[in-house]
Amino acid sequence: MTLIYKILVPAILAFGLTGCNILPxxxxxxxxxxxxxxxxxxCEVHSDNNVTMTVASIKQxxxxxxxxxxxxxxxxxxxxxxxxxxxxxxxxxxxxxxxIIFLGxxxxxxxxxxxxxxxxxxxxxxxxxxYEIRLNAKVFITKGCSANDILSxxxxxxxxxxxxxxxxxxxxxxxxxxxxxxxVIQLEKHLDNPYSAVAIPALSKADNEFDLIEQEKKLQxxxxxxxxxxxxxxxxxxxxxxxxxNGYNFIKNQADYTVFNVTxxxxxxxxxIVENAKTKIKPKFYGDTLESVDIEIKVKSSINEQQSxxxxxxxxxxxxxxxxxxxxxxQEITNVIKTAQEMNxxxxxxxxxxxxxxxxxxxxxxxxxDEIFPLIKFNVEVDSLIYxxxxxxxxxxxxxxxxx
Amino acid sequence: xxxxxxxxxxxxxKSACPLNSENIKAELLVSKDFITKDITINNKxxxxxxxxxxxxxxxxxxxDDDILRPLLQERSITDANNSEDIIDSILSGSIYHTEIxxxxxxxxxxxxxxxxxxxxxxxxxxxxVLFKVKGYETRSVGEPSxxxxxxGSKESFVESLTVNTTLVRRRIRTPKLRxxxxxxxxxxxxxxxxxxxxGLTNNxxxxxxxxxxxxxxxxxxxxxxxxxxxxxxxxxxxxxxTTYMERVDTFCLNIxxxxxxxxxxxxxxxxxxxxxMEMFYRATxxxxxxxxxxxxxxxxxxxxxxxxxxxxxLYISIxxxxxxxxxxxxxxxxxxxxxxxxxxxFIEVLIMLGSFEVLLEAGLRLPRSIGQALSIVxxxxxxxxxxxxxxxxxxxxxxxxxxxxxxFVVPNQDLxxxxxxxxxxxxxxxxxxxLLGMALGTLLIFIHESTLYSFxxxxxxxxxxxxxxxxxxxxxxRPPLFVNKTRPENLKTTNKKRNG
Numbered sequence: 010m011t012l013i014y015k016i017l018v019p020a021i022l023a024f025g026l027t028g029c030n031i032l033p034x035x036x037x038x039x040x041x042x043x044x045x046x047x048x049x050x051x052c053e054v055h056s057d058n059n060v061t062m063t064v065a066s067i068k069q070x071x072x073x074x075x076x077x078x079x080x081x082x083x084x085x086x087x088x089x090x091x092x093x094x095x096x097x098x099x100x101x102x103x104x105x106x107x108x109i110i111f112l113g114x115x116x117x118x119x120x121x122x123x124x125x126x127x128x129x130x131x132x133x134x135x136x137x138x139x140y141e142i143r144l145n146a147k148v149f150i151t152k153g154c155s156a157n158d159i160l161s162x163x164x165x166x167x168x169x170x171x172x173x174x175x176x177x178x179x180x181x182x183x184x185x186x187x188x189x190x191x192x193v194i195q196l197e198k199h200l201d202n203p204y205s206a207v208a209i210p211a212l213s214k215a216d217n218e219f220d221l222i223e224q225e226k227k228l229q230x231x232x233x234x235x236x237x238x239x240x241x242x243x244x245x246x247x248x249x250x251x252x253x254x255n256g257y258n259f260i261k262n263q264a265d266y267t268v269f270n271v272t273x274x275x276x277x278x279x280x281x282i283v284e285n286a287k288t289k290i291k292p293k294f295y296g297d298t299l300e301s302v303d304i305e306i307k308v309k310s311s312i313n314e315q316q317s318x319x320x321x322x323x324x325x326x327x328x329x330x331x332x333x334x335x336x337x338x339x340q341e342i343t344n345v346i347k348t349a350q351e352m353n354x355x356x357x358x359x360x361x362x363x364x365x366x367x368x369x370x371x372x373x374x375x376x377x378x379d380e381i382f383p384l385i386k387f388n389v390e391v392d393s394l395i396y397x398x399x400x401x402x403x404x405x406x407x408x409x410x411x412x413x
Numbered sequence: 414x415x416x417x418x419x420x421x422x423x424x425x426x427k428s429a430c431p432l433n434s435e436n437i438k439a440e441l442l443v444s445k446d447f448i449t450k451d452i453t454i455n456n457k458x459x460x461x462x463x464x465x466x467x468x469x470x471x472x473x474x475x476x477d478d479d480i481l482r483p484l485l486q487e488r489s490i491t492d493a494n495n496s497e498d499i500i501d502s503i504l505s506g507s508i509y510h511t512e513i514x515x516x517x518x519x520x521x522x523x524x525x526x527x528x529x530x531x532x533x534x535x536x537x538x539x540x541x542v543l544f545k546v547k548g549y550e551t552r553s554v555g556e557p558s559x560x561x562x563x564x565g566s567k568e569s570f571v572e573s574l575t576v577n578t579t580l581v582r583r584r585i586r587t588p589k590l591r592x593x594x595x596x597x598x599x600x601x602x603x604x605x606x607x608x609x610x611x612g613l614t615n616n617x618x619x620x621x622x623x624x625x626x627x628x629x630x631x632x633x634x635x636x637x638x639x640x641x642x643x644x645x646x647x648x649x650x651x652x653x654x655t656t657y658m659e660r661v662d663t664f665c666l667n668i669x670x671x672x673x674x675x676x677x678x679x680x681x682x683x684x685x686x687x688x689x690m691e692m693f694y695r696a697t698x699x700x701x702x703x704x705x706x707x708x709x710x711x712x713x714x715x716x717x718x719x720x721x722x723x724x725x726x727l728y729i730s731i732x733x734x735x736x737x738x739x740x741x742x743x744x745x746x747x748x749x750x751x752x753x754x755x756x757x758x759f760i761e762v763l764i765m766l767g768s769f770e771v772l773l774e775a776g777l778r779l780p781r782s783i784g785q786a787l788s789i790v791x792x793x794x795x796x797x798x799x800x801x802x803x804x805x806x807x808x809x810x811x812x813x814x815x816x817x818x819x820x821f822v823v824p825n826q827d828l829x830x831x832x833x834x835x836x837x838x839x840x841x842x843x844x845x846x847x848l849l850g851m852a853l854g855t856l857l858i859f860i861h862e863s864t865l866y867s868f869x870x871x872x873x874x875x876x877x878x879x880x881x882x883x884x885x886x887x888x889x890x891r892p893p894l895f896v897n898k899t900r901p902e903n904l905k906t907t908n909k910k911r912n913g
Binding site: 011013014017018022032033035036037038039041043045067068111113114116141143 | 744748751752758847849857
């Protein structure tokens with residue numbers, strides 16, 4: 010044991026002091042520029058290059074914050090580089106900046122629409138392969154513009170694009186549950202299935218006016234969530250917007266906290282929040298032929314708001330509202346299925362279900378899936394239940410005679 | 414040719430009868446506190462004898478009243494014809510004293526005089542009668558200085574071996590409690606006691622301990638290390654291989670678990686062997702508290718020990734090699750705090766760890782009143798100034814402070830010191846290889862620990878024991894008594910049942 014120490018410890022220390030290249034490269038954290046958002050585009054400006062990479066760093070406090078003193082000003086750096094490959098573009102970016110550009114903290118990867126139309130894999134492999142990138146980073150497609158547009162213009166305003174994406178991610182996505190995020194590792198799993206398509210969250214650019222206190226109205230480029238971009242065989246085949254996204258979320262079992270507005274007997278609106286939704290997809294075969302696919306959904310909702318002064322907690326009224334909710338959900342699901350079949354892109358994951366539940370029969374039909382999918386008959390059944398009203402008292406201003 | 418000079422051998426007073434007053438005087442009279450007194454016994458022949466004792470080591474009143482007065486006044490002595498008759502008369506009760514021995518061995522006689530006996534030497538028969546009349550000042554039994562508990566005994570060991578053995582026997586009253594005595598130290602001739610319970614403690618452990626104590630060949634036992642370093646299995650390790658305690662109840666608890674105890678004259682602490690690493694995470698108050706609370710605190714100790722060893726090296730690793738591991742918000746905070754600091758992170762950490770060790774050492778050496786002022790100057794003023802001057806970043810100060818505080822949670826100071834050394838080792842490795850170095854260092858430490866044994870018991874038992882028993886006996890948690898019915902498996906005690 011002593012011998013091991015006597016040999017090993019001086020050897021390790023000696024290696025460290027000689028500056029041998031076999032040791033891991035040391036880089037101080039203060040020398041890093043932490044990148045928050047990476048934009049990847051097809052290069053269209055210079056025909057010599059293939060790709061454009063834009064990076065936006067995390068807003069950092071600059072200057073020394075002394076004892077009791079105020080903090081320094083914040084800054085977010087945006088850099089753009091063009092090259093034949095993304096790795097080369099990274100290297101070029103590095104030559105223009107005095108700090109080490111570090112992708113280990115990149116939370117968002119924006120892929121430009123043109124790049125996806127060109128070849129998704131060509132731009133995506135960098136995300137999978139580069140060891141520095143976190144596999145839980147989120148991937149977005151930019152609809153109608155390049156990622157560079159969003160990053161370079163969006164970072165000029167009061168709220169840098171990195172923080173705006175954080176807001177969208179933390180509030181716009183999770184609270185409203187309209188669009189579900191897609192991480193690099195999740196995307197990798199989807200792309201491994203050659204029979205299905207994948208729905209990647211899509212962002213779009215919007216020029217909004219912001220009211221700034223003590224300043225004039227200022228036009229600033231903002232980012233909005235559009236819906237999902239549908240990618241099949243590494244090509245962009247289309248988009249689905251918010252409304253269709255709702256149906257998609259139900260089929261993918263990720264529709265909790267969706268809001269539905271239904272009318273009560275007085276014609277005024279009641280807001281229902283989905284607290285629990287369970288979807289079962291049941292493929293039905295006739296011999297080796299996929300005859301139909303049943304989609305059974307059970308939804309439990311709660312009343313979160315009512316505009317009338319009726320006592321809507323009565324069983325008959327809640328059942329009526331639940332039926333209306335079921336109808337809306339069924340319509341949304343039917344619409345998204347129709348869109349998927351028109352695109353001939355199985356982003357709903359039907360092929361996965363068929364493969365899981367009938368693996369032998371799947372083997373016989375998988376080669377013709379592209380021909381089978383647009384012709385599948387879907388039977389949608391929605392069973393809604395309103396089981397929370399939160400307030401068991403009569404609404405304020407309730408009058409019993411008005412009920413009849 | 415140069416001749417080697419040697420001291421001339423003392424050939425005087427060497428006769429066929431070694432035990433005589435002249436020989437004793439030749440050995441001891443140079444000491445100023447050595448008292449000799451020629452006495453003439455009031456018998457028919459007026460027998461001559463010499464009284465020897467060390468001033469300050471004996472109770473003079475006992476010598477006057479219990480020895481000298483009977484020698485002159487007791488009838489059975491005055492009627493004696495010669496020295497043999499006098500000795501017989503003394504042994505048959507003419508002198509009322511609890512411990513009277515007759516010796517014919519010069520060395521035994523001298524060592525007993527040094528140990529606080531008074532000796533009356535009869536030259537004509539070459540015999541000495543020894544009376545145990547110890548009467549020196551000892552510290553009274555007081556409260557423990559470092560292991561205080563609310564619900565528990567307030568008694569701690571003192572410097573007197575006799576008092577200490579009494580304290581133990583008052584708690585463990587079984588007749589099977591064995592207290593063996595061995596003398597250690599060529600010059601100090603220090604009595605050392607081995608304490609165990611016959612029929613409970615593994616005999617092999619007792620025999621091995623006895624063998625190791627007997628084989629100690631040192632000048633003296635003034636400090637604990639003279640014994641400690643000579644009875645441990647592996648001398649090339651920073652990890653403690655004996656556990657010391659100043660509380661009597663803790664010592665007795667260990668004896669009851671099946672360990673053998675060591676008490677050393679002149680030291681107010683006791684040792685027990687064999688030991689295992691998990692013992693250092695136990696504290697006395699564990700057994701005076703609710704078992705759930707005690708278990709939670711013990712888990713906290715393991716956690717803080719992990720932090721105190723790994724935190725600085727982990728900080729260096731993740732800020733220098735693996736920055737992607739840090740949450741983004743924390744990373745930006747660290748970057749902001751490091752702005753303007755000229756040193757690399759590992760130099761910063763080494764500076765701060767070094768400064769902390771200096772402060773700690775300086776605080777120990779200084780009187781208590783000045784020590785406080787030092788910690789204020791060192792920690793608050795210099796620390797704050799260093800941060801403001803951007804010599805070190807505030808995050809490093811937090812890391813080192815947290816490391817230091819967590820180190821103090823470990824109940825055993827010896828283990829805490831060993832962990833400090835491991836911390837520096839890991840800091841150096843991680844500054845070169847990052848997490849890989851940290852993992853390598855941790856592996857080396859664990860390999861080293863797993864090679865350690867204490868009296869045949871693996872150091873990492875019960876975690877490393879192959880029996881699979883007693884893993885959670887009293888190691889990670891403090892189990893309630895109704896669960897903890899057997900003694901630790903690794904001690905291989907003769908009597909295995911503890912409770913129930």
